[in-house]
Amino acid sequence: xxxxxxxxxLVALCILVLSGCALARADLQDVALSDxxxxxxxxxxxxxxxxxVEINPDGSLKAVGEGRIYxxxxxxxxxxxxxxxxxxxxxxxxxxxxxxxxDAIRAKMHITVSDEGESLDLSGTLYPAVRPGxxxxxxxxxxQTASGELYLVSGEGYMTDDPMLxxxxxxxxxxxxxxxxxxxxxxxxxxxxxxxxxRRVPEACALLYMDGEDKVIERQSLALNSLPNSLTVPDGxxxxxxxxxxxxxxxxxxxxxxxxxPSSATxxxxxxxxxxxxxxxxxxxxxxxxxxxx
Numbered sequence: 318x319x320x321x322x323x324x325x326x327l328v329a330l331c332i333l334v335l336s337g338c339a340l341a342r343a344d345l346q347d348v349a350l351s352d353x354x355x356x357x358x359x360x361x362x363x364x365x366x367x368x369x370v371e372i373n374p375d376g377s378l379k380a381v382g383e384g385r386i387y388x389x390x391x392x393x394x395x396x397x398x399x400x401x402x403x404x405x406x407x408x409x410x411x412x413x414x415x416x417x418x419x420d421a422i423r424a425k426m427h428i429t430v431s432d433e434g435e436s437l438d439l440s441g442t443l444y445p446a447v448r449p450g451x452x453x454x455x456x457x458x459x460x461q462t463a464s465g466e467l468y469l470v471s472g473e474g475y476m477t478d479d480p481m482l483x484x485x486x487x488x489x490x491x492x493x494x495x496x497x498x499x500x501x502x503x504x505x506x507x508x509x510x511x512x513x514x515x516r517r518v519p520e521a522c523a524l525l526y527m528d529g530e531d532k533v534i535e536r537q538s539l540a541l542n543s544l545p546n547s548l549t550v551p552d553g554x555x556x557x558x559x560x561x562x563x564x565x566x567x568x569x570x571x572x573x574x575x576x577x578x579p580s581s582a583t584x585x586x587x588x589x590x591x592x593x594x595x596x597x598x599x600x601x602x603x604x605x606x607x608x609x610x611x
Contacts, residue, residue: 356458359422386469388468397469403594420590439510440511443513444514518564521560524536524539548600
């Protein structure tokens with residue numbers, strides 16, 4: 318089951334304070350605000366948009382309707398009715414920017430506010446499992462209207478017969494709009510970058526707790542279907558060897574190792590979700606009485 322994470326970031330709109338001006342209601346009413354690109358909803362199927370086709374008198378076809386799906390904003394998270402997908406978008410509520418991100422997407426958001434306007438830079442990485450068979454993703458743009466509504470339109474698709482390790486693909490969307498406020502141009506720019514990067518499916522994960530003489534104190538196997546949020550290191554441990562077992566394209570076992578010392582506060586373990594996506598799980602390391610090398 319997919320879970321959504323919501324991150325609220327307070328954006329200080331210092332532009333009005335620093336410039337010493339305040340927008341009157343009449344000024345706001347006179348400005349035509351454009352819909353802004355605020356992110357993307359990744360789907361594995363094309364979206365059926367509410368649009369009809371009419372036949373013109375000359376026999377040509379004409380699209381009728383908005384071709385949009387508006388989000389239901391009444392719940393904890395925005396929902397696009399009838400559409401299942403992985404979200405990576407941000408939207409504004411008053412002076413707060415809220416980011417919606419699927420657990421399978423490792424996302425970053427950066428908002429810059431200046432006298433010239435505002436820029437949004439949103440990026441993320443999506444990890445499908447390396448496996449045989451066709452994989453399809455459609456990157457559907459999400460926009461927000463001046464009145465706060467969110468809507469979805471259909472976007473471009475990406476397809477591969479076999480997602481292979483090391484075959485990353487990046488989809489980028491950019492948009493810039495300008496409005497006039499009190500006789501001054503303000504620019505609103507958006508850049509959305511989403512990378513698809515296949516990963517091997519983990520089969521096992523083990524931790525070897527080592528003492529100061531490089532001897533094993535304890536070996537712990539982690540259940541990939543019920544990973545803990547944190548774990549406590551045994552007393553006298555100098556470092557941990559993390560071992561993750563996967564299989565390569567030929568079916569041969571591959572073991573990857575990572576050393577974690579007392580300066581390591583967390584580590585990650587990849588888990589396979591039911592929809593074929595790899596979701597990194599972050600686990601906190603609690604060091605109680607570590608051995609510090611002289």
